[in-house]
Amino acid sequence: MGFDQPGEACQRVLVAEDDAMFRKILHNWLHSWGYQVTIAEDGAKAWEILQGDSAPQLPILDWMMPEPNGVELCRLIRERNSSPYQYIVLLTAKDDK
Amino acid sequence: MFRRSSLAIAPRFLWECLSSQTVNPFPAPATSHPACGFPALGAPVCFLPRFTKAHLPIIALTAYAMKGDSERFIAAGMDAYISKPINAATLESAMAIAFYGAGASGQIKSPTKNASESEPECEVSWSEAETLKKLGGDNQLLQEVIEIFLEEAPKHLAALRFGLEEESGDAVERAAHSLKGELGYLSISELSKSALELEESERNSDLESVSRMLPTFEASVWRLLISIRKSKSMASEGQHGAGPTGAIPS
Numbered sequence: 001m002g003f004d005q006p007g008e009a010c011q012r013v014l015v016a017e018d019d020a021m022f023r024k025i026l027h028n029w030l031h032s033w034g035y036q037v038t039i040a041e042d043g044a045k046a047w048e049i050l051q052g053d054s055a056p057q058l059p060i061l062d063w064m065m066p067e068p069n070g071v072e073l074c075r076l077i078r079e080r081n082s083s084p085y086q087y088i089v090l091l092t093a094k095d096d097k
Numbered sequence: 098m099f100r101r102s103s104l105a106i107a108p109r110f111l112w113e114c115l116s117s118q119t120v121n122p123f124p125a126p127a128t129s130h131p132a133c134g135f136p137a138l139g140a141p142v143c144f145l146p147r148f149t150k151a152h153l154p155i156i157a158l159t160a161y162a163m164k165g166d167s168e169r170f171i172a173a174g175m176d177a178y179i180s181k182p183i184n185a186a187t188l189e190s191a192m193a194i195a196f197y198g199a200g201a202s203g204q205i206k207s208p209t210k211n212a213s214e215s216e217p218e219c220e221v222s223w224s225e226a227e228t229l230k231k232l233g234g235d236n237q238l239l240q241e242v243i244e245i246f247l248e249e250a251p252k253h254l255a256a257l258r259f260g261l262e263e264e265s266g267d268a269v270e271r272a273a274h275s276l277k278g279e280l281g282y283l284s285i286s287e288l289s290k291s292a293l294e295l296e297e298s299e300r301n302s303d304l305e306s307v308s309r310m311l312p313t314f315e316a317s318v319w320r321l322l323i324s325i326r327k328s329k330s331m332a333s334e335g336q337h338g339a340g341p342t343g344a345i346p347s
Binding site (some may be wrong): 018019020021024025028030033064093 | 232233235238241243245248249260271274275277278279281282
């Protein structure tokens with residue numbers, strides 16, 4: 001798959017996913033596209049990483065993972081009212097919703 | 098994680114374990130023949146129903162795959178037997194037979210399993226080529242993903258069973274959800290759909306349906322795992338398996 005290298009606006013990506021298979025797939029793809037990937041296996045770890053120094057600029061959050069789940073984590077991030085605006089990608093297998 | 102294991106070095110200790118209220122009902126004992134002495138095994142096997150409400154699966158270990166042994170194992174009440182030297186995949190498959198009635202092949206024999214005893218199982222097919230396409234043709238990633246699936250799926254199944262036994266809806270839903278996603282990604286749509294049904298049943302607080310569907314689902318997933326392992330093993334030995342698209346043998 002041919003993708004351009006990511007721009008400076010977004011180089012660091014957080015993948016918060018409790019499923020090992022999807023963690024592996026996402027990590028491989030994002031890494032091969034030139035992103036710096038940080039992995040969290042649950043919501044609590046993801047929240048800890050997002051509050052740290054040099055936090056990833058784009059969180060990709062699994063909806064259904066150990067608490068806080070992706071939706072709850074999204075609310076926590078929005079409550080911070082941080083600037084610049086942080087884009088969030090929600091990942092879900094709940095394709096019937 | 099969710100299973101207990103104990104070790105007995107002589108028939109007397111084995112029998113004490115099996116008779117103990119603290120470990121009863123005891124999951125699949127793997128008993129060695131003739132180290133234990135095959136005739137002596139008849140005693141625990143015959144008396145076990147007095148101590149357990151449900152069927153107790155038993156796996157025989159044998160260094161001799163002699164003609165006629167199968168009949169002797171059946172007569173003694175064994176569910177499966179494996180020949181020494183054993184390897185991890187063989188033992189795992191035998192455990193699958195013992196616990197879930199999953200079909201298998203190769204060294205593992207399931208003497209008591211026949212068509213009349215088994216529940217109807219859904220047809221399972223797996224398209225390796227389709228999964229490879231989803232992964233952008235990255236064959237190395239495909240192999241790593243399959244390895245993860247082989248490692249994780251039994252954990253999800255155990256979590257599903259544990260959640261049901263503990264009446265933990267969250268645990269059932271989470272495990273079924275994980276299996277639905279993984280099976281779906283591997284293009285095993287029939288089983289992914291079954292996992293979705295399990296997930297939805299739990300969401301509707303219908304654990305009775307989960308309980309009814311689970312044995313067939315477990316058996317089908319184990320058949321799939323055994324088949325994938327076998328396919329990988331054959332591929333690593335330079336043989337040709339079922340090809341990029343293969344039906345999972347019953």
